[in-house]
Amino acid sequence: MAGPKTDYGKRYHYLSEFPADVKEPHAIGPDDTVYRYLCASRKIGSIIGRGGEIVKQLRLETHAKIRISENVPGCEERVVIIYSSSEETNSCGDNDDLVSPAHDALFKVHDRIIAEEAVGDDFVEIQLVTVRMLVHSDQIGCVIGKGGQVVQNIRNETRAQIRILSNDHLPNCCIEL
Template sequence: MRVNEALPGCDERVVTIYSNSEETNRIEDDNEDFVCPAFDALFKVHDMIVAQEFDNDDDYDDNDEYSERQTVVTVRMLVPSDQIGCLLGKGGQVIQKLHNDTNAQIRVINDNLPSCALALSHDELLQIIGDPSAVR
């Protein structure tokens, strides 16, 4: 994992998660699915950030699980430009199916990019909004 330096005037940072390993990890909350170590790390980072947001929320009841709350989270990811077509699919079919399956709002942002995203001109900005489990 690598966290890029903060850029002046930008309150976001780019976090790069990668793995060269060909091994797969079992997803903790799912006994049958395996993912590459980078995806496993991404899921864990997401879960930690969501949990931290709830720890900072005064209205949060410690007995609630975050998946049971009526909370909306926003995730923004940089996707290599040459891979964005795989996410969209022909005629937008893949992204529409993801939306239908998760009920999350998923869109590629082309305007008003943060300066940290502009520095990586070979990437597109993907934004996902929804409940934490759908966004994950």
């Protein structure tokens, strides 16, 4: 049940077209594992690939659903939404740790973006990688923890620099999410 065609030749689904008791196909469920990754628009091709080949392969490999937002005028980033059922598991890494398909896909998407940076200049060693993730306001407490203890433990264990920004710092591509 597709909506009207846009100038870009893409069809959009509108929730109003679905009866109240029918869920939108591939909708994010309340128990799903969901990641929202901000990707620079100039690097999005490393996730999509020619004709969508790479993103299709990532979906097949991980069994996760991956959506890439449309370009928003004036915004240099796009949101990549990766999600799957929390009940499913994939093997991950050399020791066969079990993770959700969304978790597996998140790391594969990230690896593709980082790999593109490494190919860009053979003489520059990558020392700093910046990742921007969106966390829903209902879940940010789980990341911060009481008195900031969870985020501090993550910083100590990973030696990563973690900054949590307010909604005032959201890029335009995130406003509608």
